Every structure is written in C-alpha cells, then in structure tokens.
Amino acid sequence: MTGLLVSLLLVGVIAVILRWQRPAWYWMTFGVTFAALRVAVRYTSVMDACGLTVPPARWRLSLARMANRPVPESRAPRILRLRPTRTGLVLRLKLRPGQDAFDVASATDRLRHSFGMYGVTSRELHSGVVELRMTGYDVLRRVQMPAKTDHAPMRIPVALREDGSVHYRDYRAVPHGLTLGATESGKSVYQRNLVAGLASHDVALVGIDCKQGVELFPLARRFSALADNPDTALELLETLVQHMGDVYQLIRAAQRITVDVPDADIAADIWDLPADMRPTPVVVLVDEVAELALFATKDEEKRRDRIVTALVRLAQLGRAAGIYLEICGQRFGSELGKGITMLRAQLTGRTAHRVNDESSANMAFGDIAPDAVLAAIQIPTDVPGIAVSGDSTGGWTRIRAPHTSLRQAVNICNRHADRTPDVPALAAFRPAVAPLPSAAAPLAKTAPATA
Numbered sequence: 001m002t003g004l005l006v007s008l009l010l011v012g013v014i015a016v017i018l019r020w021q022r023p024a025w026y027w028m029t030f031g032v033t034f035a036a037l038r039v040a041v042r043y044t045s046v047m048d049a050c051g052l053t054v055p056p057a058r059w060r061l062s063l064a065r066m067a068n069r070p071v072p073e074s075r076a077p078r079i080l081r082l083r084p085t086r087t088g089l090v091l092r093l094k095l096r097p098g099q100d101a102f103d104v105a106s107a108t109d110r111l112r113h114s115f116g117m118y119g120v121t122s123r124e125l126h127s128g129v130v131e132l133r134m135t136g137y138d139v140l141r142r143v144q145m146p147a148k149t150d151h152a153p154m155r156i157p158v159a160l161r162e163d164g165s166v167h168y169r170d171y172r173a174v175p176h177g178l179t180l181g182a183t184e185s186g187k188s189v190y191q192r193n194l195v196a197g198l199a200s201h202d203v204a205l206v207g208i209d210c211k212q213g214v215e216l217f218p219l220a221r222r223f224s225a226l227a228d229n230p231d232t233a234l235e236l237l238e239t240l241v242q243h244m245g246d247v248y249q250l251i252r253a254a255q256r257i258t259v260d261v262p263d264a265d266i267a268a269d270i271w272d273l274p275a276d277m278r279p280t281p282v283v284v285l286v287d288e289v290a291e292l293a294l295f296a297t298k299d300e301e302k303r304r305d306r307i308v309t310a311l312v313r314l315a316q317l318g319r320a321a322g323i324y325l326e327i328c329g330q331r332f333g334s335e336l337g338k339g340i341t342m343l344r345a346q347l348t349g350r351t352a353h354r355v356n357d358e359s360s361a362n363m364a365f366g367d368i369a370p371d372a373v374l375a376a377i378q379i380p381t382d383v384p385g386i387a388v389s390g391d392s393t394g395g396w397t398r399i400r401a402p403h404t405s406l407r408q409a410v411n412i413c414n415r416h417a418d419r420t421p422d423v424p425a426l427a428a429f430r431p432a433v434a435p436l437p438s439a440a441a442p443l444a445k446t447a448p449a450t451a
C-alpha cells in the first residue's frame with residue numbers, strides 16, 4: 001500500500017515538473033491521457049450545456065410513450081473518432097439532423113472552457129462531419145515542429161498553426177505570396193524558414209534584398225541569383241521575364257497538339273512536361289519590397305515603373321512557367337504608387353505579422369479575408385513571429401515559424417549548396433562565393449556566414 005502511494009506521488013511530481021518545464025512533454029506523456037478521459041466522461045453533458053444536442057426523434061418519443069419508458073435524452077453529435085496527438089486531441093463528429101458546422105464553430109470557445117483545453121478549433125470535413133482540434137497548451141509559445149512532415153515538391157512545412165497542425169507553404173497550390181509586418185515582427189525569420197525548407201528541393205532560388213543584402217547574402221551558396229540594390233534588381237527581374245517567355249516557348253513546343261493527343265497529355269504548365277524536359281522552378285524572394293517602389297528622382301521613378309511592371313508580369317504569368325513570387329515588406333498599399341494594388345491582387349497567399357495599424361492589416365487581408373484583419377491587429381507585441389495567414393478562400397489561421405537563426409539557415413544552405421541549379425539565363429547574377437571547405441570538415445563550424 002505504501003509502495004503504491006509513493007509511486008502515485010512520484011508520478012504526480014513528475015507530471016507537475018513536466019508541465020512546468022515543457023508543456024509539449026507533459027502533453028505527450030500525461031496530458032493527452034487525462035484530456036482523453038475528461039472528454040470521454042463529460043462529452044454528453046458538455047455538449048448539452050454548450051447547446052450542441054438535438055431533441056430525440058419523434059419515433060423514439062412515441063416508442064418510449066408506448067412502452068411506458070422514460071423520455072429519451074437529447075442526443076449529442078456522434079463521436080466517429082477520438083485521436084490523441086502531440087499537442088492535444090482530434091475529435092471527429094457526425095452531426096445530428098438539424099445541426100450544422102456553424103453551430104459547432106460558434107461553440108468552440110465554450111467547449112474550450114468546458115473541456116479545460118487551451119484551444120479548440122473546428123472545420124467541416126464534408127457534409128455532416130466536423131473535426132474538432134483541441135490543443136492542451138499554447139503551441140505557438142515555444143514552436144516545436146513535428147519530426148515527420150509531409151513531403152511533396154514545392155510544399156514547405158514553414159510554421160506551426162495554433163491548432164497544432166503544420167502550416168505548409170505550397171507553391172503549386174498558391175503560387176505567389178505576400179508577407180507583411182512591422183519592424184521586428186518576425187518577417188525575416190519566416191523568410192529564413194522558407195529558404196531553409198526550399199534548400200533541399202529542386203528549385204532555383206532568386207533573392208532581391210534591398211537591405212544591402214544582410215538577410216539573403218549569407219545564404220548565397222544556395223541562391224542561383226542575388227541582387228542587393230534596385231538597379232541590379234531591375235536587370236534581374238527583366239531577365240526573369242525573358243526567361244519566363246522562353247519557358248512558355250518550351251511548353252508550346254512540347255504540346256504538339258494533334259487530334260490524337262489525349263487531353264491529359266497536353267502540357268499546360270511546366271509540371272505537365274516530362275521530367276527530363278522540365279525547366280527548374282524558380283522562387284523569387286523579395287525582402288523589403290518598398291525599397292523597390294520608392295523613388296526620389298525622375299530616373300528612379302522610371303526604374304521603379306519598370307520594376308513594378310516586371311513584377312506584375314511575373315505575378316500574372318509566372319505560375320505556368322514555374323516562377324513563384326514571395327514578397328516581403330512592412331506595408332504594401334497604394335501609397336507605394338501605381339501598379340502596387342494590381343500586383344497585390346495577384347499575391348494570393350497572405351501572411352501578416354504584427355502590424356502597427358489597421359490600414360497595414362487591411363493591406364494584407366482587407367480584400368480577401370476581412371475577419372483576419374482584426375486577428376492581425378491583435379497579435380501581441382511581445383511574441384515576435386506570430387502571424388495570421390490567410391488565402392483567397394476567406395479562411396485564416398494563426399501561425400508561428402520555428403525560431404531559425406541565421407547561422408542555422410546558413411548551415412542548411414551550405415549543406416545543400418550542390419543542389420543550386422545553374423540557370424543559364426541567370427548566370428550573370430549568380431553570387432560569387434568562396435568554395436566550401438572540404439566535405440570532411442564539419443560545415444557548422446567552418447562555413448563562412450557570408451558570400
């Protein structure tokens with residue numbers, strides 16, 4: 001008996017220490033079990049209290065009356081699956097007749113309190129089936145990406161969502177993206193995670209970093225082209241527009257449409273081409289875009305117009321040619337001059353870090369997800385890296401990228417330096433870098449952090 005008490009006490013102490021030290025560990029060991037038990041035991045009463053039950057069907061009432069049995073209870077959505085995860089629980093529910101996904105979505109805050117969870121979000125999987133994702137702690141406070149993530153070409157696990165799932169930047173689904181945020185809000189760390197994620201893919205990275213190259217030039221070994229001032233950026237963008245034209249010609253030549261060619265074989269973009277013919281996709285990362293759009297003299301104004309025109313053309317036509325834009329800045333609105341709102345309309349993937357005012361949040365979401373504007377304004381100032389990510393479907397979610405230091409990103413880029421493709425059109429912009437130290441030497445210690 002004493003042994004049992006001591007063991008229980010020990011388990012309790014370990015649970016408390018784990019919870020205090022690292023919520024993730026606590027949840028993976030004790031928390032998930034406690035939460036699953038709590039949900040299983042209190043499910044019906046909580047759903048009833050949260051207004052998520054429906055009265056029994058008429059035939060059941062009649063049957064009970066005929067059999068002189070007690071009136072049957074109201075019914076809660078049926079649990080199809082209860083799955084523990086690293087960060088909490090996932091509950092799949094089959095709705096009862098008369099219920100809809102909106103009922104569940106509007107009750108998530110009440111469910112959160114009733115089940116004693118940190119966060120509850122819901123989404124409709126298909127008609128009549130809703131998934132509730134519950135997190136046991138603030139997963140965005142100390143981001144830990146799962147060890148295993150999905151692998152697909154041009155799909156980068158870049159951040160963690162507040163419901164504990166992985167947030168992917170999928171270039172083939174959402175070709176162009178805009179990342180906004182005030183100074184020190186976490187844009188560079190987000191972009192660094194993207195570069196680190198893309199480094200192991202077969203992709204050419206092109207960087208335009210008008211902060212004198214401080215963000216992207218240390219990662220030069222994995223870049224096929226870099227520009228650190230608006231003049232070079234203009235030449236680079238116009239070269240990319242030309243490259244895009246060449247890729248279109250290649251796709252056209254590969255189509256060879258005759259009446260015998262089945263529809264599925266007609267190439268519409270680079271991904272339909274046979275692998276040996278397919279040009280390397282290109283991701284163009286622009287840091288601090290306003291530097292490209294501001295001007296003081298007539299000559300600079302002409303340069304700015306040509307830069308914006310080239311960016312608009314890439315945004316409009318780049319997807320099929322495998323050219324994707326990732327634009328980063330503090331603000332991106334009509335005050336930057338003509339063509340900017342047209343360009344912004346093409347950047348479907350929107351991410352806003354902490355912003356200083358509502359108009360900046362509106363630049364990110366005003367035209368696609370008005371709900372997200374409020375969420376972006378509410379991002380706390382003391383947690384850099386928290387962002388709201390939305391797309392043109394009107395949906396949005398809070399995310400945070402793992403904290404990747406410049407040193408870590410440099411090491412990843414150096415490790416994958418041999419994957420840097422030679423794109424002949426971009427050869428003139430390839431950064432000159434010293435050869436890497438011999439493979440035998442550990443990269444982490446010896447690779448220089450600059451080009």
Ligand SMILES: Nc1ncnc2c1ncn2[C@@H]1O[C@H](COP(=O)(O)OP(=O)(O)OP(=O)(O)O)[C@@H](O)[C@H]1O
Binds near residue numbers: 183188384401403
């Ligand atoms: N996801 C994150 N997790 C933890 N810390 C972060 C995260 N993102 C950013 N930070 C911290 O916040 C600070 C500012 O980040 P960052 O340089 O990315 O901001 P920024 O928006 O690019 O700023 P600026 O526009 O001034 O360059 C850095 O010290 C960084 O370590």
